[in-house]
Amino acid sequence: xxxxxxxxxxxxxxxxxxxxxQTSMQQIADSIxxxxxxxxxxxxxxxxLIISIYEHYQQLVFERAFVVGLDGNMSPEDRLAKQFQVQFxxxxxxxxxxxxxxxxxxxxxxxxxxAMEHRMRxxxxxxxxxxxxxxxGNRIDPYKWDLMWMTQSIYTSYMMLLISxxxxxxPEDLGKHVVRQIMILADDxxxxxxxxxxxxxxxKPFSVDMDREGAFISFEKxxxxxxxxYNKIHSMKSGEAGEYVNIADRISEECRKSKPDELIIKGxxxxxxxxxxxxxxxxxxxxxxxx
Amino acid sequence: xxxxxxxxxxxxxxxxxxxxxQTSMQQIADSIxxxxxxxxxxxxxxxxLIISIYEHYQQLVFERAFVVGLDGNMSPEDRLAKQFQVQFxxxxxxxxxxxxxxxxxxxxxxxxxxAMEHRMRxxxxxxxxxxxxxxxGNRIDPYKWDLMWMTQSIYTSYMMLLISxxxxxxPEDLGKHVVRQIMILADDxxxxxxxxxxxxxxxKPFSVDMDREGAFISFEKxxxxxxxxYNKIHSMKSGEAGEYVNIADRISEECRKSKPDELIIKGxxxxxxxxxxxxxxxxxxxxxxxx
DNA sequence: AATCGAATTGACTCATAAGTCATTTTTTCA
DNA sequence: TGAAAAAATGACTTATGAGTCAATTCGATT
Numbered sequence: 001x002x003x004x005x006x007x008x009x010x011x012x013x014x015x016x017x018x019x020x021x022q023t024s025m026q027q028i029a030d031s032i033x034x035x036x037x038x039x040x041x042x043x044x045x046x047x048x049l050i051i052s053i054y055e056h057y058q059q060l061v062f063e064r065a066f067v068v069g070l071d072g073n074m075s076p077e078d079r080l081a082k083q084f085q086v087q088f089x090x091x092x093x094x095x096x097x098x099x100x101x102x103x104x105x106x107x108x109x110x111x112x113x114x115a116m117e118h119r120m121r122x123x124x125x126x127x128x129x130x131x132x133x134x135x136x137g138n139r140i141d142p143y144k145w146d147l148m149w150m151t152q153s154i155y156t157s158y159m160m161l162l163i164s165x166x167x168x169x170x171p172e173d174l175g176k177h178v179v180r181q182i183m184i185l186a187d188d189x190x191x192x193x194x195x196x197x198x199x200x201x202x203x204k205p206f207s208v209d210m211d212r213e214g215a216f217i218s219f220e221k222x223x224x225x226x227x228x229x230y231n232k233i234h235s236m237k238s239g240e241a242g243e244y245v246n247i248a249d250r251i252s253e254e255c256r257k258s259k260p261d262e263l264i265i266k267g268x269x270x271x272x273x274x275x276x277x278x279x280x281x282x283x284x285x286x287x288x289x290x291x
Numbered sequence: 292x293x294x295x296x297x298x299x300x301x302x303x304x305x306x307x308x309x310x311x312x313q314t315s316m317q318q319i320a321d322s323i324x325x326x327x328x329x330x331x332x333x334x335x336x337x338x339x340l341i342i343s344i345y346e347h348y349q350q351l352v353f354e355r356a357f358v359v360g361l362d363g364n365m366s367p368e369d370r371l372a373k374q375f376q377v378q379f380x381x382x383x384x385x386x387x388x389x390x391x392x393x394x395x396x397x398x399x400x401x402x403x404x405x406a407m408e409h410r411m412r413x414x415x416x417x418x419x420x421x422x423x424x425x426x427x428g429n430r431i432d433p434y435k436w437d438l439m440w441m442t443q444s445i446y447t448s449y450m451m452l453l454i455s456x457x458x459x460x461x462p463e464d465l466g467k468h469v470v471r472q473i474m475i476l477a478d479d480x481x482x483x484x485x486x487x488x489x490x491x492x493x494x495k496p497f498s499v500d501m502d503r504e505g506a507f508i509s510f511e512k513x514x515x516x517x518x519x520x521y522n523k524i525h526s527m528k529s530g531e532a533g534e535y536v537n538i539a540d541r542i543s544e545e546c547r548k549s550k551p552d553e554l555i556i557k558g559x560x561x562x563x564x565x566x567x568x569x570x571x572x573x574x575x576x577x578x579x580x581x582x
Numbered sequence: 583a584a585t586c587g588a589a590t591t592g593a594c595t596c597a598t599a600a601g602t603c604a605t606t607t608t609t610t611c612a
Numbered sequence: 613t614g615a616a617a618a619a620a621t622g623a624c625t626t627a628t629g630a631g632t633c634a635a636t637t638c639g640a641t642t
Binding site: 019021103104105149150152153154156157158161165167169173174177180181184185188193194197198202205 | 394440441443444445448456468472476479484488489493496
Binding site: 024025026036037040044045046 | 628629630631632633
């Protein structure tokens with residue numbers, strides 16, 4: 001629906017400029033000329049709104065890069081540079097969202113958001129690891145955490161420059177630059193001139209279980225299945241939608257647990273499968289969640 | 292008074308854990324067993340409280356490193372590593388404050404705080420620039436922004452690791468590591484293999500007019516007083532100089548402690564003041580250290 | 583045009599938290 | 613010891629903003 005999107009966009013702008021707590025629902029409503037009550041017919045709560053924002057934008061910004069990674073015609077180095085470039089382009093395109101995201105300032109309220117943020121960070125690291133291994137093979141292993149850590153810090157800092165100033169930095173240059181710096185630092189490790197500081201044990205909070213190489217693709221598919229389901233639900237008549245969102249939320253919550261109860265997931269999916277318009281989306285999601 | 296300090300410390304812990312807006316004055320009062328009204332007799336407002344926190348801690352954390360920079364017996368490289376080390380040690384010691392600071396989440400409310408934050412960032416950059424120039428001279432100029440930017444991003448990211456995990460990272464290792472990475476990246480620029488992306492124009496928001504800022508001047512004065520003292524000592528006959536350097540080092544060490552013992556400082560200064568040629572420098576330094 | 587249901591509204595409630603101040607407690611000192 | 617001064621208290625006021633809902637408007641259908 002269109003008004004929903006308008007709200008999301010207005011909210012993201014305001015959150016980016018003034019911060020989450022400093023922006024009232026009234027302001028958001030005013031900025032697009034609707035009433036507060038109307039706003040609440042699209043989003044159950046302020047928290048629901050910001051979560052929806054993350055759900056709406058995170059794919060847009062972060063997943064575009066992964067697709068480039070599949071292009072087999074480039075050297076690993078160029079491919080990685082290209083992926084960073086695409087990422088920087090995405091950041092420029094969704095500046096407001098990135099600004100909001102960078103502020104942080106939100107996570108502590110909401111379990112759900114914290115989990116989301118953790119997942120995103122984990123994905124960044126597993127993506128970095130994947131690419132480093134493609135570049136250097138297994139010999140990178142002893143140094144991978146130091147390299148990943150420095151890489152993400154350089155990447156993030158240039159990203160902040162990109163969104164917070166009116167510079168004419170080119171995503172292409174930035175992509176090449178970041179890769180160049182990674183490689184310099186890596187070479188130094190290989191030459192035995194630096195010793196690594198970080199190890200698996202220490203970086204446990206940053207690693208996310210990934211089922212080897214197919215991880216990203218399967219991740220993407222799962223993500224897509226979720227998106228489709230939520231979109232379908234939201235496009236339904238409001239009366240029933242709330243209940244279905246609840247069920248979907250319950251499933252997602254269960255999946256995020258360290259030991260998800262398959263029966264609960266199965267049951268919840270069954271409930272949704274009974275709804276006429278959702279059959280396709282549910283079976284698609286089920287294939288991803290319960291292989 | 293002591294209660295004031297207790298409030299500051301309680302507040303910084305709570306702000307670090309729950310965030311500024313999520314911590315109420317009542318909670319702060321409760322946590323040290325006084326009433327809210329009492330709290331307001333020490334700080335006019337919540338904003339006044341957070342500003343006082345910044346005023347209380349920022350010197351403690353950031354200025355300790357600058358003093359180390361004056362020791363003339365080390366190579367520029369080792370000296371810089373040592374400065375980073377001291378910085379990391381400070382961060383460990385004032386973990387809560389750094390956590391609070393890292394959250395940000397505050398600046399937009401208060402003009403005064405925003406200015407403060409801006410000034411601190413400016414100081415970091417001017418310190419970095421100073422050290423890079425000491426390391427490489429003027430040939431660093433075309434690359435200095437890129438190097439400073441990457442340095443601060445690597446430095447900041449390891450700092451965050453230090454405060455957010457229970458790792459056993461050693462400040463000494465971290466200091467050496469950061470310097471090592473700076474030098475690798477710098478060498479690559481010198482070899483002409485990388486091109487710089489950032490320039491003065493683009494980085495204007497990050498450079499601060501140093502002379503305009505009161506705090507910076509007062510800090511500079513202190514640094515100047517130290518420099519003068521060390522210079523004078525070094526210019527003396529070597530026989531006695533060693534002893535005086537020891538005393539001066541002992542003062543600097545004391546000053547870097549979280550709870551410096553004023554009496555010790557006073558005593559040490561007194562010892563130096565008895566030396567004929569140092570009277571002027573000592574009184575100059577004393578004015579800075581014991582106002 | 584009349585009717586019905588869905589969408590929209592904004593005045594309302596409720597909760598929270600900053601900041602105040604009359605009152606009480608503690609300290610000081612003659 | 614007792615009076616005056618200082619410090620501490622917590623109930624109170626006030627402001628803000630999330631979330632609700634009865635009333636109203638809008639729009640589709642016959």
